[in-house]
Amino acid sequence: MSFRITYSVLEADLSALHAQFDEALAAVRSTLGGELPSWLGGEAFRSGDLLQSRNPARPDELLVSVHRTPVAEVDRVVRVAREAQRGWGATPWQERVRILRRAADLISERRMELSARMTLEVGKSRLESLGDVEESADLLRYYAGQLEQAEGYSRPMARLSPNEETRSVLRPYGVFVIISPFNFPLALAAGMSGGALLGGNSVILKPSEETPWCAEGLYQALVDAGLPPGVFQVAHGEGEAVGAALVRHPGIDGVSFTGSKAVGMELHRRMSTGRVRPCLLELGGKNPAIVCRDADLEAAIEGCFRSAFGMSGQKCSALSRIYVHESLYNAFTDGLAAKARDARVGDPSLASVFTGPVINAAAVKRFERAVDEARQDGAVIAGGGRPRLEAALEEGHFVEPTVVALSHGHRLMRDELFLPFVGVTRFSTLDEALLRANDCDYGLTAGIFSRDAEDVERFMAQAEAGVLYANRRTGATTGAWPGVQSFCGWKGSGGSGKGGCGPYYVAQFMREQAQTRMG
Numbered sequence: 001m002s003f004r005i006t007y008s009v010l011e012a013d014l015s016a017l018h019a020q021f022d023e024a025l026a027a028v029r030s031t032l033g034g035e036l037p038s039w040l041g042g043e044a045f046r047s048g049d050l051l052q053s054r055n056p057a058r059p060d061e062l063l064v065s066v067h068r069t070p071v072a073e074v075d076r077v078v079r080v081a082r083e084a085q086r087g088w089g090a091t092p093w094q095e096r097v098r099i100l101r102r103a104a105d106l107i108s109e110r111r112m113e114l115s116a117r118m119t120l121e122v123g124k125s126r127l128e129s130l131g132d133v134e135e136s137a138d139l140l141r142y143y144a145g146q147l148e149q150a151e152g153y154s155r156p157m158a159r160l161s162p163n164e165e166t167r168s169v170l171r172p173y174g175v176f177v178i179i180s181p182f183n184f185p186l187a188l189a190a191g192m193s194g195g196a197l198l199g200g201n202s203v204i205l206k207p208s209e210e211t212p213w214c215a216e217g218l219y220q221a222l223v224d225a226g227l228p229p230g231v232f233q234v235a236h237g238e239g240e241a242v243g244a245a246l247v248r249h250p251g252i253d254g255v256s257f258t259g260s261k262a263v264g265m266e267l268h269r270r271m272s273t274g275r276v277r278p279c280l281l282e283l284g285g286k287n288p289a290i291v292c293r294d295a296d297l298e299a300a301i302e303g304c305f306r307s308a309f310g311m312s313g314q315k316c317s318a319l320s321r322i323y324v325h326e327s328l329y330n331a332f333t334d335g336l337a338a339k340a341r342d343a344r345v346g347d348p349s350l351a352s353v354f355t356g357p358v359i360n361a362a363a364v365k366r367f368e369r370a371v372d373e374a375r376q377d378g379a380v381i382a383g384g385g386r387p388r389l390e391a392a393l394e395e396g397h398f399v400e401p402t403v404v405a406l407s408h409g410h411r412l413m414r415d416e417l418f419l420p421f422v423g424v425t426r427f428s429t430l431d432e433a434l435l436r437a438n439d440c441d442y443g444l445t446a447g448i449f450s451r452d453a454e455d456v457e458r459f460m461a462q463a464e465a466g467v468l469y470a471n472r473r474t475g476a477t478t479g480a481w482p483g484v485q486s487f488c489g490w491k492g493s494g495g496s497g498k499g500g501c502g503p504y505y506v507a508q509f510m511r512e513q514a515q516t517r518m519g
Helices: 015-029 071-090 093-107 110-122 126-149 187-198 211-225 239-248 260-270 299-315 328-341 363-377 430-438 452-464
Strands: 034-036 039-040 043-045 050-055 058-067 154-156 164-172 175-179 202-206 233-236 254-258 279-282 287-291 319-325 381-382 404-406 421-427 447-448 466-471 511-517
Touching: 015 126, 015 381, 034 211, 039 071, 039 328, 043 175, 050 110, 058 211, 071 164, 071 175, 071 233, 071 239, 093 110, 093 126, 093 187, 093 211, 093 233, 110 126, 110 211, 126 187, 164 233, 175 187, 175 239, 187 211, 187 254, 202 211, 202 239, 202 328, 211 233, 239 260, 254 260, 260 279, 287 299, 287 430, 299 319, 299 328, 299 363, 299 447, 319 328, 319 430, 328 381, 328 404, 328 421, 363 404, 363 421, 421 430, 430 452, 447 452, 452 466
Parallel strands: 034 058, 175 202, 175 254, 202 233, 254 279, 287 319, 287 447, 319 421, 404 421, 447 466
Antiparallel strands: 039 043, 039 233, 050 058, 154 164, 164 511, 381 404
């Protein structure tokens, strides 16, 4: 199947792809209930303390049990990583590129199995899962290309005398801890890990406790590609336990984290204590879209719908605030509400389902609290409940795509919810809309719908977000892809979002050294 799956797919004949996915899904289901180790020092580690991964669409379905890494093992894990890094950091950059490209090819070869696992473990639709897996491979290829184009980040500098040679060289920091989230369990884990590995660092991956099965696929691809033992380790467990112990360890040279602002800021404080160490953070978003008076109404409704409710709103780049010109407000909200009501919610492994479950029971409770708060203000336009589903899915973590009408200053228009929940309010001038769009602690993504080229350029010049979109029917605030668009953030969103799609990402995992040789 040669058709390329990205997050921009709207219409295409995907019948062959769906047939392949169904076959892979059946094969993956036949393996449910097994056990997986943590991977420490190139060997399987079985602690006996099991973390269970369950299907959020069917919480009674056990997918896999994974052996946690005890906090007592952290010192050994870090020691192994430091020893392995010496050899890996001295490995010619061309060999590092070769191994990471081979890993990317293996991920591509295994994409159906990996995507089927992801749909069961995360609750993504099959196209979202396939997009995640393809992005993982493309991130590794893109970063390998960065290192190759920069010739290993070694460049000659000016000479002060004829008999000297001076170079600027980027060298690895040492050991990086990578803490990846549940929502892009392969793309973000691969992206952050790949950047660190290509830079010559060793990596200790602490994947989300919600998605340990997906992390297994990344580990196997890297090992099968020829990565030396100990260079990449996988420590399973909760962030409060093994994750915190890793970050506290003095032998760690850097951290890359995607997750909540509160956790990220605590990591930043800790990594700045004693000595300054790199802390690459992407901390979420409360992303706005502006719908102007001359917008293509149909495109605006479609783009906002797809961005707000794709993957049940569980993307840092998802749309959660919409500012609509007063002349279009009623028509827009009516159209968006109708699409929300018509969206098929259910088992994400089915090709016909658009919105799957949220990740866990805590997310359901967060949704219910938000809806109760919106209802008190008489603001719910569509959704706000639990969908009626077949008996097999009744215990699943499903909620309805929800549209609410709120004032700009309302808490639900300011706090990140990570849910299929979008607030809509009206504006009268573009100046007012831009002011409100920028009035937020986050600044990850933002979009605009307008036929006026000057208004679009004003938005591009004045919107305070790391990623900007105009007239994007396939997703008002979502859709970055490695090599096509950088993905970064302002304000509380951090600066290396989505595993880092930008052209300067690998260099962030390295430090500069000046070298002068006298002839």
